[in-house]
Amino acid sequence: MGDIISAFFSTPILFRALIVGILVSLCAALLGVSLVLKRYSMIGDGLSHVGFGALAIAAVMNWAPMVVAVPVVIAAAFLLLRISSSSKIKGDSAIALISTGALAIGVMAVSLSGMNSDLDSYLFGSIYAISDEDVVISVALALLVLVLFVFFYTKIFAITFDESFARATGTKVGTYNMLIALLTALTIVIGMRMMGSMLISSLIIFPALCSMRVFKSFRAVTICSAVISVVTFISGMVISYEFGTPGGASIVCVNIAVFAVFSAVGAVLRRNRA
Amino acid sequence: MDKQEFLINIENLTLSYENMTVIKDMDFRVTGGDYLCIVGENGSGKSTLVKALLSLKKPVGGTITFGGGLKQNEIGYLPQQTGAQQDFPASVYEVVISGCLNSRGIRPFYSDRERKMTAENMERLGITHLRKRSYRELSGGQQQRVLLARALCATKKLLLLDEPVSGLDPMVTAEMYELIADINRSGVTVIMVTHDISAAMKYASHILCLRQDTWFFGTPGEFLADSSSDFMKGGENNG
Ligand SMILES: Nc1ncnc2c1ncn2[C@@H]1O[C@H](COP(=O)(O)OP(=O)(O)OP(=O)(O)O)[C@@H](O)[C@H]1O
Ligand SMILES: [Mg+2]
Numbered sequence: 080m081g082d083i084i085s086a087f088f089s090t091p092i093l094f095r096a097l098i099v100g101i102l103v104s105l106c107a108a109l110l111g112v113s114l115v116l117k118r119y120s121m122i123g124d125g126l127s128h129v130g131f132g133a134l135a136i137a138a139v140m141n142w143a144p145m146v147v148a149v150p151v152v153i154a155a156a157f158l159l160l161r162i163s164s165s166s167k168i169k170g171d172s173a174i175a176l177i178s179t180g181a182l183a184i185g186v187m188a189v190s191l192s193g194m195n196s197d198l199d200s201y202l203f204g205s206i207y208a209i210s211d212e213d214v215v216i217s218v219a220l221a222l223l224v225l226v227l228f229v230f231f232y233t234k235i236f237a238i239t240f241d242e243s244f245a246r247a248t249g250t251k252v253g254t255y256n257m258l259i260a261l262l263t264a265l266t267i268v269i270g271m272r273m274m275g276s277m278l279i280s281s282l283i284i285f286p287a288l289c290s291m292r293v294f295k296s297f298r299a300v301t302i303c304s305a306v307i308s309v310v311t312f313i314s315g316m317v318i319s320y321e322f323g324t325p326g327g328a329s330i331v332c333v334n335i336a337v338f339a340v341f342s343a344v345g346a347v348l349r350r351n352r353a
Numbered sequence: 354m355d356k357q358e359f360l361i362n363i364e365n366l367t368l369s370y371e372n373m374t375v376i377k378d379m380d381f382r383v384t385g386g387d388y389l390c391i392v393g394e395n396g397s398g399k400s401t402l403v404k405a406l407l408s409l410k411k412p413v414g415g416t417i418t419f420g421g422g423l424k425q426n427e428i429g430y431l432p433q434q435t436g437a438q439q440d441f442p443a444s445v446y447e448v449v450i451s452g453c454l455n456s457r458g459i460r461p462f463y464s465d466r467e468r469k470m471t472a473e474n475m476e477r478l479g480i481t482h483l484r485k486r487s488y489r490e491l492s493g494g495q496q497q498r499v500l501l502a503r504a505l506c507a508t509k510k511l512l513l514l515d516e517p518v519s520g521l522d523p524m525v526t527a528e529m530y531e532l533i534a535d536i537n538r539s540g541v542t543v544i545m546v547t548h549d550i551s552a553a554m555k556y557a558s559h560i561l562c563l564r565q566d567t568w569f570f571g572t573p574g575e576f577l578a579d580s581s582s583d584f585m586k587g588g589e590n591n592g
Binding site: 116231233239241246249250291 | 408409425426430432444447451455462463485487490503507
């Protein structure tokens with residue numbers, strides 16, 4: 080165990096991954112509670128595929144990945160939010176259309192340019208993908224997301240719990256929905272390179288679903304999600320280091336185990352209460 | 354009537370969806386301390402009118418003016434159906450205090466004054482012992498009380514209740530009506546949508562009855578005397 084800890088602190092790549100990963104996990108978990116409750120988790124999934132498309136094209140064109148991905152994913156977030164809040168279009172099919180479309184374009188771009196070896200790292204993530212520059216941007220964005228989330232926590236609760244009441248009492252629901260979409264887009268872009276675009280949305284969904292099995296207040300669910308998310312991230316990284324498994328997949332597997340445990344605990348609690 | 358007295362003044366109000374007109378050229382006025390019941394068949398436009406009062410729906414014609422220092426976001430609203438989902442994790446306290454949001458602008462955390470107001474309103478509605486309970490695990494009547502406490506946190510002047518007793522048993526319904534009447538006696542103006550004509554006759558100071566193409570506004574006495582409203586009072590033979 081001591082070996083692992085010293086390895087993480089003495090290897091720059093591992094240390095960078097640890098810092099960025101913990102921040103991203105926190106952001107994803109906090110936003111995840113709202114996204115899951117508002118039934119917006121598909122947006123997170125859609126955005127990660129759009130992000131993959133943007134990264135692939137940036138790589139082929141030799142553009143800076145974050146500079147391309149950030150605006151593209153933010154634009155996609157606003158688009159997806161509009162689609163899912165307008166009842167006229169079939170929301171989930173439209174999102175599936177956009178996300179699979181972006182995925183296909185990304186795969187085409189990568190394979191035409193003959194960089195198939197990178198495809199794997201885009202899809203499933205790699206801690207080696209993070210440059211020093213990325214670390215700075217990621218840390219700054221993640222801190223921004225955390226500060227905005229804490230600052231607007233009460234409003235986020237109100238619009239998540241009952242949008243029509245919030246609107247009726249003068250809360251600018253549209254603005255806050257856009258804020259949530261913006262924060263989600265940033266979180267996904269930052270987390271995608273390490274977790275991979277296929278797996279990043281699990282960081283958003285798993286912790287929230289786990290905590291909702293057991294806790295019954297919004298604050299407890301939010302705090303528990305944040306804790307689960309950081310703990311599963313670190314455990315996943317340790318497993319990945321020990322057994323040489325891919326980081327993103329290891330983290331998701333730990334999350335599955337936690338979900339099973341929380342479901343069982345929730346079931347026992349409910350039975351005892353009844 | 355003195356012009357300055359009114360809380361809400363409605364003139365020539367017309368509301369419609371796409372090209373279907375729901376309410377046409379309606380005029381009425383609500384004065385501070387009134388208890389107005391809005392009655393009418395399903396689909397007659399009661400909820401639509403409520404949404405217009407909350408500025409959730411734009412009038413096609415006419416005006417809604419607020420007087421007596423009432424601001425649009427100071428209306429305590431109890432929706433007919435909450436947007437809240439059944440499986441939402443939220444404690445009773447979290448739900449009630451979220452009613453305070455409208456008065457607090459952009460500041461991030463609740464102040465002591467707002468915590469105190471929340472505690473008072475929970476006490477008033479007899480739900481203090483439920484404060485840590487999960488909203489989703491409450492009975493329908495308890496949930497309505499929680500939502501009423503939240504509405505009270507949002508206002509000192511006007512409560513807007515859209516069918517607050519639907520789905521409640523007769524005992525709990527009677528309790529709910531008494532609570533609302535009590536709140537009205539303490540000086541809060543109440544506008545309540547209801548299908549319960551007898552409750553409207555008993556508690557309301559004014560009745561607004563919506564019908565196809567027309568409407569009636571007056572005191573309960575005038576409503577009884579108004580022959581065109583007979584179908585609403587008839588009970589079984591209405592429709
Ligand atoms: N979002 C909407 N889009 C189009 N038409 C609508 C919409 N909401 C309501 N309507 C129509 O407007 C009319 C009035 O509806 P409203 O909900 O105001 O009735 P209500 O009096 O509240 O009925 P209830 O007693 O069932 O609650 C109905 O004919 C309804 O079909
Ligand atoms: Mg209605």
